[in-house]
Amino acid sequence: MSELLDADLPDGPSKPAPPAAAAPTPMMAQYIEIKAANPDCLLFYRMGDFYELFFEDAAVAAQALGIQLTKRGKHLGEDIPMAGVPVANADDYLRRLISLGHRVAVCEQIEDPAEAKKRGAKSVVKRDVVRLVTPGTITEEALLEPGRVNALVALARLGPAGPAAEFALAWTDLSTGSFETGSSDLARLGADLARLDPSEIVMADPVFADPEVAAALGRFRAIARPEPASLFDGATAGERVARFFGVATLDGFGDFPRAELSAAAALLAYLGKTQLAARPALSRPRRHEPGAVMLIDAATRASLELTRTTSGRTAGSLLSVIDRTLTGAGARLLAARLAAPLTDTAAIAERQGAVARLHGDGGLRTALRAGLKSFPDIERAVGRLALGRGGPRDLGCLREALSRGRLLADILGKAGDLPAETAEGLAALLALPETLAAELDRLLADDLPLLAREGGLVAAGAIPQLDEARALADDTRRVIAALQARYAQETGLRSLKIRHNNVLGYFVEVPEAQGPGLMGREDGTRFTHRQTLASAMRFSTLELSELETRIAGAGAEALRLELDAFAHLSALAVAQAEPLKAGAAAVAALDVAAGLAELASAEDWSRPSVDDSLAFRIEGGRHPVVEAALRASGSSQRFVSNDCDLSPPAGASRAKGRGAAGDAGAIWLLTGPNMGGKSTFLRQNALIAVLAQIGAFVPAKHAHIGVVDRLFSRVGASDDLAEGRSTFMVEMVETAAILNQAGPRALVILDEIGRGTATYDGLSIAFASAEHLHEANRCRALFATHFHEMTVLATRMKRVRNATMRVKEWEGEVIFLHEVVPGVADRSYGIQVARLAGLPAVVVERARTILNDLERSERGEKRGVALDELPLFSALAAAPAPTPAPPPARTDPLRPAIDALDPDTMTPREALEALYRLKGLARDGVI
Incomplete structure (x- = not known):
């Protein structure tokens, strides 16, 4: 009804049209003023049961949402575009709209x-922006994925631009209230953000422009x-953070570097800007x-x-593949x-212990x-209630969680030896003041509405005054029907009806x-x-009016x-937000441990040994995703497990300290x-390391992993057309990042x-x-290549080992055995693979x-020359060219060239150059 109060609605056909240059109507003036204060947002302007958009916003929304673009009135002589959503x-x-970046x-x-x-019949209802909806600040259940963190990140930089600048990150998931900080630098900034996978990042203007x-x-x-x-x-x-949390000093929170503060x-300032009066x-x-x-x-991560x-x-x-959790928080x-x-390693062992206990x-x-199945999402329910966006069903979540939390506590009490963090979190949940649980049980109805304003959220009998008001409202039809029957009997008019509309009310x-008979009755004043x-x-x-x-x-x-x-229960819940969230965290940890234990039991995974050494020894390792895909496809093919050992060679230093001198992992050259x-x-070994260090069991018979501090993967080919990078350029950029950053524990x-x-x-490039990797990075590495010439490195570098994928040839066909064995491949079988891919037989x-x-x-190394001398494609059916006659006998120059080499004194570069000289002699026909 509010739009009926807006002054730009026509009063009737007799009202003259305003001149083209007339001032905007009061309602449109209000819209323009509010839009001017939020120029970078689409403005959802509430009018009754619709959010309306005008001008350019309407055109953008109509196209993005596929809704009708209409018009309403004029501004500066032009029609005003309008679009609306219920x-x-x-x-x-x-x-x-948010998914499209608006x-x-x-x-x-x-x-x-x-x-x-x-204030007057033509007065405009007061309106104002109550929140800005951005990708990183959404909290509504319908807008969020239950199993995905929706992170908002603030990036700060202290000091001048350049490699020495100090960077820091602060991030939150507004829907759950988490709040964390960490330091970074220019080199690792991309990796830190990839870990958080944010929906939105805010930074100062100069940093954004750098x-x-x-x-x-x-x-x-x-x-x-x-x-x-100024936000940064x-x-x-420090003062602003302390003020938000209502403390005089942050000393009790820990020691935060200035950049992180x-x-x-x-981040807090941006939340204030977008949430306005609501305090998360x-x-x-x-x-x-x-x-x-x-x-x-x-x-x-992408690889x-x-x-x-x-x-x-x-x-x-x-x-x-590994997600067997049963709750959104888990x-x-x-x-x-x-x-x-x-x-x-201690934290990893604690997580492993929880999985092992349940396994x-x-x-x-x-x-x-069974107790965890569909456990309510307390974190997000409390988050919505705190922001004033919660509903009765969020309170219902808390009621159910408190009840089911007691059930989980009973089960755990009988077990008696699960991790402390789980027990402490559940204890916090169960130690909540009885007021909250008792009030939720007393006041909430069984069947709750979506919105509080719909009514019906309070149980019958909980509030006597409410029961009386409901009785009158619910009995309206019966009371009206009784009154209608009495009037019909008193007047003798069986056709008399009592009706209702929005203008007259009941009549x-x-x-x-x-009608005249009613008006002429002796008691006609009654009607x-x-x-x-x-x-x-x-x-x-x-009587009817009363x-x-x-x-x-x-x-x-x-x-009312x-x-x-609802307000009373919401206030009680928000006051207990911290213990509620502690309980939710405990349930999530329990869910993860139970899910990983279920996974390990179902898939025959084993508990890895994780320590501070540089070991990397896997027996019977398998790729979890490929194995699951084979099983899901119904294929009878069994995944072939393989061993991998990148541990330092026998006899190397075994000092316990990280990065001990002389201690470095092995490199496998895989052909x-x-x-x-x-x-x-390659990928399965990297995934096993990741799984081991999240505290999970791994798809292997046995695994011993020395902690990996950095993981690098350069597998697969892709280009980056948006940045103007070719496939090879992308490959070189990623390789450069590895060679510049990998250390002994990588x-x-x-x-x-x-x-x-x-x-x-x-x-x-591959050789160098x-x-x-061997000499400078000194890391554990798997290096797959088709350059068989590289296998010579295994004879010259003590930590390089050759391995190959076994194949079997049978009646002209190649059979891939998928087994990794020591040795070197003599060929790549590319033509056989091309045939399997469906290339025409003639090709x-x-x-x-x-x-x-x-x-x-003889000149096979000069590929371009040899190809120029081959017959044309059209000569495919012709007989092959005769084998060239052998060259005349001559003195063998190989012996003196080899005698001139001294492997004990040569550097790796000199050895490589000598190798190329020998190949040059072969290429030129000298040997």
Whole structure:
């Protein structure tokens, strides 16, 4: 009804049209003023049961949402475009707009239309923006994925731009109230953001404009938002954070570097800017110590498909395979752990202990999982209630959680030896004041509405005054029917009806012919004439008017009492936010442990040994995703397990301290055919390391993992057209990151380095990269290659070992055995793979002919010359060219060339140059 009060609605056909240059109507002037204060947002302007958008916003929304674009009135002589969405379905439209990168300012009526009417019939209802909806600040259940953290990140920089600048991050999931900080630097910024996978990033304007920061952000720059530098003022940051949490000093929170405080204060300021009067129930900030988690950059995460496949889907990722959780909070915790594997062996062992306890007791695990199934999402329910966006069903979540928490506590009490964090969290949940649980049980109805304003959230009998008001409101039909029957009997008019509309309210209606009889009765003053229609006359009575007043008042009173009850329960819940969230965290940890135990039991996974050594020994390792895919497809093929040992060679230093002098892991050079399983083998070992360090069991018979502090993967080919990078350039950028950053505790997997350029260029790059990994990085590495010349490194570098994928040839066919064995492949079987891929038979046969000629040619290394001399494709059916006659006998120059070499004094570079000289002699026909 509020739009009926807006002054720009036409009063009737006789009202003249305003001149083209007329001032905007009061309502449109209000809209323009509010829009001017929020220029970077689509403005959802509340008008009755719709959110309306005008001008350019309307055109943008109509196109994005596929809704009709209409018009309403004129402004400066032009039609005003308009589009609208129903308030009841606003969440669906908001989700689509946010997913497209838009921000939305929600403008609500902040005044009762009746109050506006007191100022004059044409007064405009007061409106104002109550929140800004951005990708990182959404809290509505319909807009969020239950199992995904929705992170908002603030990025701060202290000091001038450049490599020495100090960076820090603060991040929160507003829907759960988590609040964390950590330090970073330019080199690892991309990896830190990849771990958090934020929905939105805010940073100061100068930082946003810095090209070095833009490069470090990579794909995350698309979701970054510049904000005034004043939000990141480090001088006042500590004071602002303390003020938000209502403390005099932050000493009790821990020791936070200045850069982290700057990021935290900026994050709080941005939340204040977007949430306006609503104050989120954030937990006290928790600091992440540097080096506490395995660092995994964005390229490696994409390559390993940890949480999403390269196509962006969750299905087919490692997360989808290991997720056996039963609650939303558990799913989010598992995803967070997978994104940030630990480096602290004690913490890893504690997580493993919880999994092992439930793995060894199937009955306990089954009982716990039955209690956990569909456990309510307390974290997000409390978050919505704190922001004033909760509903009765959020309170219902808390009621159910408290009840089921007692059940879980009973089960755990009988077990008696689960991790302390789980027991303490559940104890906090159960130690809540009885007031909350008792009030929830007493006041809440069994069947709860979605919104408090719908009524029906309070149980019958809980509030006597509410029961009375409800009785009158609910009995309206019966009371009206009884009154109608009495009037009909008293007047003798059986056709008399009592009806209702929004204009007259309740009224008595009789046929037009019988109306005068009512008016002419001796007691006619009892019926007061209200309206005459073509076929009926309408009357009111004093009794009917009084009843209408009581009915309307009863409905309003009932709603008021219910809203008061909702506010009371919400306040009780928000006051206990911390213990509620502690309990939710305990349930999530229990869910993750039980899910991983169920996974290990079902898939025959084993508990790995994780310590501070540089060991990396896996027996019978398997790729969890590929194995699951084989099983899901119904294939009879069994996944072939393989061993991998990248531990330091026997006799190397075994000092316990990290990075001990002289201690370094091994490098495997893996050769073998395409389709033989090299990439699968590389990835499965990296995934086993990740699983081990999140505290899970692993798909192997046995695994001994020395903590990996950084994981690098360069597997697969792709380009980056948006940045103007070719496939080879992307490969080199990622390889450079590995060679510049990997240390002794890193694990590196590399596949086909150098394949995107000329053969000699690629071989040289691959050769030099392997040398650098061995001599400078000194890391554990798997290096797959088709450059068989590289296998000579195993004879010259003590930590390099050759391995190959076994194949078997049978009647001209190649059979891939997918087994990794020591040794070197003699060929790549590329033509056989091409045939399997479906290349035309004539192309495959032509390729065989070319390959045979190249292998026979004395100048086979000069690929370009040899190919120029081969017959044309059209000569395929012709007989092969005769084998060239052998050259005349001459003195063998090989012996003196070899005698001139002294392997004991040569550097790796000199040895490589000598090798090329010998190959040059062969190429030129000298030997």
